[in-house]
Amino acid sequence: MTDQLSAVFGALADPTRRAILARLRAGDANVAELAAPFAMSQPAVSRHLKVLEAAGLITRSRRATARLSHLEANPLRDATAWLAGYREYWEESHDRLDELLARLQDTHPEEDEEPT
Amino acid sequence: MTDQLSAVFGALADPTRRAILARLRAGDANVAELAAPFAMSQPAVSRHLKVLEAAGLITRSRRATARLSHLEANPLRDATAWLAGYREYWEESHDRLDELLARLQDTHPEEDEEPT
DNA sequence: CCCTTCTAGAACGAAATGGTTATAGATGAC
DNA sequence: GTCATCTATAACCATTTCGTTCTAGAAGGG
Numbered sequence: 001m002t003d004q005l006s007a008v009f010g011a012l013a014d015p016t017r018r019a020i021l022a023r024l025r026a027g028d029a030n031v032a033e034l035a036a037p038f039a040m041s042q043p044a045v046s047r048h049l050k051v052l053e054a055a056g057l058i059t060r061s062r063r064a065t066a067r068l069s070h071l072e073a074n075p076l077r078d079a080t081a082w083l084a085g086y087r088e089y090w091e092e093s094h095d096r097l098d099e100l101l102a103r104l105q106d107t108h109p110e111e112d113e114e115p116t
Numbered sequence: 117m118t119d120q121l122s123a124v125f126g127a128l129a130d131p132t133r134r135a136i137l138a139r140l141r142a143g144d145a146n147v148a149e150l151a152a153p154f155a156m157s158q159p160a161v162s163r164h165l166k167v168l169e170a171a172g173l174i175t176r177s178r179r180a181t182a183r184l185s186h187l188e189a190n191p192l193r194d195a196t197a198w199l200a201g202y203r204e205y206w207e208e209s210h211d212r213l214d215e216l217l218a219r220l221q222d223t224h225p226e227e228d229e230e231p232t
Numbered sequence: 233c234c235c236t237t238c239t240a241g242a243a244c245g246a247a248a249t250g251g252t253t254a255t256a257g258a259t260g261a262c
Numbered sequence: 263g264t265c266a267t268c269t270a271t272a273a274c275c276a277t278t279t280c281g282t283t284c285t286a287g288a289a290g291g292g
Contacts, residue, residue, distance in 0.1 A: 006129050013126035014280090015119060018198075025205065031239060044281055046240060051279095065238045065289045073205035080199045082134075087196075089141065089189035130250085147269060160251055162270060167249095181259045181268045234292090241286070249278070256271070262264085 004056070005082060008075045011055040016040070017048050021057060024071035031067060120172070121198060124191045127171040132156070133164050137173060140187035147183060 011017055020034050035045040049069055052058045056075045061068050127133055136150055151161035165185055168174045172191045177184050 003131060005134070006131055009125050010129035013122050013129055015122055016280095018121070021202070025202070032237095040280095041282065042238090043240075043283085047280075050240090062289080065236090067239065071202075071205060073202045076199050076202045077206045080196060080203075083192050083196045083199070086137070086141070086187075086189045086192045089187060090193045132250095156250095157252065158269075159253085159271080163250075166270090178259080180261095181266090183269065236291080237289085239286105239288080242284085244282080244284105246281085247279080250276090252273100252275080254272085254274105256269105258269080259267085261266080 004075065005078065007055040008057065008079050011051050011057055012079070014048065014051075016045075017052055020045075020048060020052065020069075021071060024058065024069060028061075028068040028070045030063075030069070034069060120191065121194065123171040124173065124195050127167050127173055128195070130164065130167075132161075133168055136161075136164060136168065136185075137187060140174065140185060144177075144184040144186045146179075146185070150185060 016038060019037065023029060023034060023037075031042060031046055031049065034049070035042050038045065049058065049060070052069075053060060057072055058069045059072050061070065132154060135153065139145060139150060139153070147158060147162055147165065150165070151158050154161065165174065165176075168185075169176060173188055174185045175188050177186065
């Protein structure tokens with residue numbers, strides 16, 4: 001987890017953290033609000049936020065005693081850019097092949113096989 | 117790492133595994149070929165391949181004693197689809213808003229304020 | 233000030249991760 | 263069958279990760 005991309009993908013590898021990001025699309029929120037949906041202690045959520053912050057996926061500010069988390073989606077753009085390098089490997093081939101196979105199945109239903 | 121998306125993002129969180137995927141764009145390869153670029157033992161690479169396979173990012177076949185790894189990019193499409201849910205948070209807003217603010221500052225430098 | 237509110241840190245434990253070396257297993261050649 | 267080749271597994275270790283509970287710290291309100 002040395003580079004930025006690894007940190008971003010690593011942050012996204014956790015369902016709780018993805019849910020937190022999803023929540024933040026609705027607007028900034030404090031730790032208590034972010035922790036509410038989860039059967040998890042507050043310190044656990046605080047550490048998830050620390051991971052997201054380290055990956056550059058959120059920034060934080062204070063409002064009174066609360067600390068607001070704010071979504072920073074730019075690293076997600078970087079991740080998307082990386083994934084774009086693989087577009088051709090699922091765009092051209094499978095979907096068209098699947099369509100082709102679907103049409104073949106319509107006419108010859110027996111030709112489908114499940115190779116273990 | 118219970119669900120599929122977590123497995124995919126988790127697999128992508130490692131630079132070695134991303135490099136392996138990059139290599140596989142050039143064509144199928146056996147373990148020895150995949151291990152060559154890295155200062156790492158063969159079993160270590162075998163386990164990285166196991167992680168990639170578990171995430172659905174590669175499939176494997178035999179050719180004589182060798183096992184060929186084949187890139188399966190479909191999970192990357194799923195990951196891209198997830199990331200697409202955040203597009204508006206970096207595409208529409210920042211760049212255009214920043215440009216707008218820059219132009220406003222040029223003509224009315226005082227109207228900019230930082231709330232809190 | 234003191235007290236309440238909200239969040240972070242410390243200390244701990246279980247499990248996962250990423251590497252090692254040594255060895256076993258599968259496959260094809262002879 | 264025997265041997266060579268290629269890869270996986272086993273056993274081990276260090277580190278990281280993810281959760282816990284308890285406590286400390288920061289910021290305002292009365």
